[in-house]
Amino acid sequence: xxxxxxxxxxxxxxxxxxxxxxxxxxxxxxxxxxxxxxxxxxxxxxxxxxxxxxxxxxxxxxxxxxxxxxxxxxxxxxxxxxxxxxxxxxxxxxxxxxxxxxxxxxxxxxxx
Amino acid sequence: xxxxxxxxxxxxxxxxxxxxxxxxxxxxxxxxxxxxxxxxxxxxxxxxxxxxxxxxxxxxxxxxxxxxxxxxxxxxxxxxxxxxxxxxxxxxxxxxxxxxxxxxxxxxxxxx
Numbered sequence: 001x002x003x004x005x006x007x008x009x010x011x012x013x014x015x016x017x018x019x020x021x022x023x024x025x026x027x028x029x030x031x032x033x034x035x036x037x038x039x040x041x042x043x044x045x046x047x048x049x050x051x052x053x054x055x056x057x058x059x060x061x062x063x064x065x066x067x068x069x070x071x072x073x074x075x076x077x078x079x080x081x082x083x084x085x086x087x088x089x090x091x092x093x094x095x096x097x098x099x100x101x102x103x104x105x106x107x108x109x110x111x112x
Numbered sequence: 113x114x115x116x117x118x119x120x121x122x123x124x125x126x127x128x129x130x131x132x133x134x135x136x137x138x139x140x141x142x143x144x145x146x147x148x149x150x151x152x153x154x155x156x157x158x159x160x161x162x163x164x165x166x167x168x169x170x171x172x173x174x175x176x177x178x179x180x181x182x183x184x185x186x187x188x189x190x191x192x193x194x195x196x197x198x199x200x201x202x203x204x205x206x207x208x209x210x211x212x213x214x215x216x217x218x219x220x221x222x223x224x
Contacts, residue, residue, distance in 0.1 A: 033211060040120070042200050042214030043156065056211065091155055099144055099163075099204070101212060103155040 002026060004104030006092050012110045013082055020078045021107045025094030032075050033101060034067055035091040036060075043091055049075060082111045113138055116203050118215035126223055131188040133218050135201030138182065144204040145177055146212065147186045151197045159199075160186065191222040 005024045013019050025032050030051050035043035046065070048056040051072035064082075069075040079086055089108050093101040117136050125131045133147075144163050148156035162168045162175040162184065174187040184203075188195055198219045202212040 031210075035212075040216065042116070042202075042216050043212075045211040045213070048211055089155075095210075099161060099210075100146075100158055103148075103157070106155045 004092055004094050004102055006090075006104040006107050008107055009105060010108050010110075012112065014112050015082060015084060017082055018078065018080045019082060019109065020076055021090055021092075021109075023075045023077070023092030023094075023104060024073070025075070025092070026096075026102060027073075029094035029096050029102075030072065031095045032069060033093040033095075034075070034077050035093065037089045037091055037106075038087075046077075079109075082109075084111045087111045114215070115139060115213050116201055116215035118199075118201050118218045120216055121219040122221050123218055124221045124223060125191050127191060127193060129191050129222075131191045131195065131220055131222070133186040133188070133199050133201075133220065135184045135186075135215055136182055137184070137201075137203045137213075139203070139205055140179075140182065141205050142182075142203045143206050145175070145184045146202040146204070147173075147175060147184075148200040148202060148214075149195075149197045150200055150217065156200055188220075191220075193222050193224050196220055196222045 032049045034046040037043040049069040064080045089106045092104045095101045147160045150156045160175040172189045176185045198217040200217045201215040
């Protein structure tokens, strides 16, 4: 499978715990995006990488969220001290030089 | 006012009919427009992109863009039950990151 992959697909955690998600983009795509989607809403932009550089970060992203893409390949998104409001689907997307963003299957987070 | 607005639906059409999905956007600097389909519990998948005023056809799908009216639509001809999904309109503004701003989606139900 040469598409975007995300791991884990599902995560249940208790409030206050830290969680980390991983995204592996399509191999030749140097641009990577994280979005968050809650039930009944469209995805909301969180952050954007071009190669290893984090070029944009949404104002929605609190300081409990951090993302990295250390070698310009896979990316991780960490949420510290999770809150119930963090429960959502976390989507990763990648794109090449062209316009189209290709989405991964998402990681569904439930914070109890 | 949300940047990208869609009627949440559900829009119900009989099998074989034309489904018409609409989207308005507020930022006149928006340059690129996308329609994604999202099945329940799955990630968005790209159906169409459109960049200039007018119509763009791809199989049973036609995207229409009117920048003066800040309006983009998607027509699905010969609707099939498998087309039942949420359709997300997404807009890209010209900026360094090229992230997408999504509407809330319209749920389409095609009844046999």
